[in-house]
Amino acid sequence: MSEHIFLSPPDCGPAEAQAVQRALASGWVAPLGPEVDAFEAEVAARTGRRHAVALSSGTAALHLALLGVGVGPGDVVLTSTLTFVATASAVRYCGAEPVFVDSDESGNMDPGLLDLAITDQRRRRRRIGAVLPVDLLGKVAAYEELLTVAAESGIPLVSDAAESFGAVRRGRPAGSFGRAAAISFNGNKIMTTSGGGALVTDDGAVAARARYLATQARQPVAHYEHTEIGYNYRLSNLLAALGRAQLARLDEMIERRRALRMLYRELFAGTPGVEVLGAPDGSEIDVAALRRSGPHGRLTRDNFWLTTVLVDAAVAGWTPADLIAALARADIEARPMWKPLHRQPVFARSTVYGGATAERLFARGVTLPSGSALDVAGWARVADTVRAFLQRRAQAGRPAARLSVGRTPAGTRPLRAAGAP
Numbered sequence: 186m187s188e189h190i191f192l193s194p195p196d197c198g199p200a201e202a203q204a205v206q207r208a209l210a211s212g213w214v215a216p217l218g219p220e221v222d223a224f225e226a227e228v229a230a231r232t233g234r235r236h237a238v239a240l241s242s243g244t245a246a247l248h249l250a251l252l253g254v255g256v257g258p259g260d261v262v263l264t265s266t267l268t269f270v271a272t273a274s275a276v277r278y279c280g281a282e283p284v285f286v287d288s289d290e291s292g293n294m295d296p297g298l299l300d301l302a303i304t305d306q307r308r309r310r311r312r313i314g315a316v317l318p319v320d321l322l323g324k325v326a327a328y329e330e331l332l333t334v335a336a337e338s339g340i341p342l343v344s345d346a347a348e349s350f351g352a353v354r355r356g357r358p359a360g361s362f363g364r365a366a367a368i369s370f371n372g373n374k375i376m377t378t379s380g381g382g383a384l385v386t387d388d389g390a391v392a393a394r395a396r397y398l399a400t401q402a403r404q405p406v407a408h409y410e411h412t413e414i415g416y417n418y419r420l421s422n423l424l425a426a427l428g429r430a431q432l433a434r435l436d437e438m439i440e441r442r443r444a445l446r447m448l449y450r451e452l453f454a455g456t457p458g459v460e461v462l463g464a465p466d467g468s469e470i471d472v473a474a475l476r477r478s479g480p481h482g483r484l485t486r487d488n489f490w491l492t493t494v495l496v497d498a499a500v501a502g503w504t505p506a507d508l509i510a511a512l513a514r515a516d517i518e519a520r521p522m523w524k525p526l527h528r529q530p531v532f533a534r535s536t537v538y539g540g541a542t543a544e545r546l547f548a549r550g551v552t553l554p555s556g557s558a559l560d561v562a563g564w565a566r567v568a569d570t571v572r573a574f575l576q577r578r579a580q581a582g583r584p585a586a587r588l589s590v591g592r593t594p595a596g597t598r599p600l601r602a603a604g605a606p
């Protein structure tokens with residue numbers, strides 16, 4: 186049997202092994218150490234921030250960022266519905282209530298709806314502790330609009346940049362927007378520390394508070410003195426070393442995911458009812474062009490973390506589930522997008538503004554293998570499987586397309602013999 190192809194597995198090699206070995210040999214195993222300090226400086230530089238705090242997960246970074254801007258019990262936090270559950274879980278950790286805002290066609294928070302949500306929540310006399318947009322699948326949200334809307338109401342913005350590390354919008358890096366941003370280095374993200382994350386901010390007080398809360402809220406005295414409850418959220422020195430090796434390869438890994446994005450676009454070109462989510466994504470811009478543009482360039486480019494295609498079953502004649510099943514039979518992992526959080530049982534009673542766009546993207550989306558470690562043979566297997574599926578469907582699928590469109594009266598168009606080649 187051939188090897189299983191995962192959606193987005195870690196991409197580690199000799200450089201990572203060496204880095205972990207180096208940290209081990211130095212004696213600085215845990216908890217903190219020089220690798221953590223260096224990693225924090227490098228992450229801050231990459232996101233254009235003054236401070237980075239390396240943490241045990243992206244979820245921990247979200248939690249501390251929300252606490253840092255003053256979110257507390259009873260507050261409302263306006264966040265995207267189309268996201269991974271951790272975004273809203275972090276809101277709950279603060280004793281606050283997530284209120285969901287629909288996305289626009291890009292998958293990211295709709296600024297117009299955010300405006301409406303703020304007005305309506307204020308009318309209901311709710312205190313809005315923060316606005317928390319998400320950079321879905323590696324595309325930086327429309328912060329120039331979102332920040333304006335939030336600032337007009339005096340509400341701090343925290344950016345969930347867990348999925349977008351390395352991306353840029355109008356020349357500004359992911360993670361640079363808002364009072365603070367959270368980055369994830371989980372095993373499936375664009376780069377990994379096996380598990381980890383970072384809070385980035387320009388606000389020294391937010392960074393200091395995060396460091397303090399992440400180390401059990403220990404007072405700076407020799408004995409263990411505590412005046413409030415903290416958390417055990419710091420990243421270990423060993424994992425920071427792994428992160429530094431990954432960070433040195435980040436541009437190369439983004440390039441590989443960009444190449445996959447372009448290959449998928451070619452693969453599905455000319456297939457009716459199928460489009461790649463996220464255009465324009467800057468996939469025509471390579472790393473060299475990005476560097477030439479310098480810090481003041483105005484370029485916008487995703488990090489291509491995951492590639493999702495949207496399938497209009499009525500036009501295509503097949504459903505997202507059909508494609509996922511065909512890939513599964515060939516031992517290839519593909520998945521639906523995040524299920525909108527307002528549809529999750531745990532948030533069933535939460536308020537949502539809009540929701541239909543996220544639901545449609547969820548119903549249509551298929552997320553395809555996007556890992557930077559996918560090699561030529563692996564890609565060939567994915568592409569061959571997709572081509573064979575599309576071909577079978579093109580031959581057999583017309584009746585299905587006709588039925589689901591439901592306009593042509595039955596029997597008026599000659600059916601090709603079902604199943605005939």
Ligand SMILES: *Cc1c(COP(=O)(O)O)cnc(C)c1O
Nearest residue numbers: 242243244269271272347369371
């Ligand atoms: C992965 C992810 C997180 C959580 O990051 P962890 O490091 O897994 O805790 C938060 N938000 C989004 C949008 C994510 O994709």
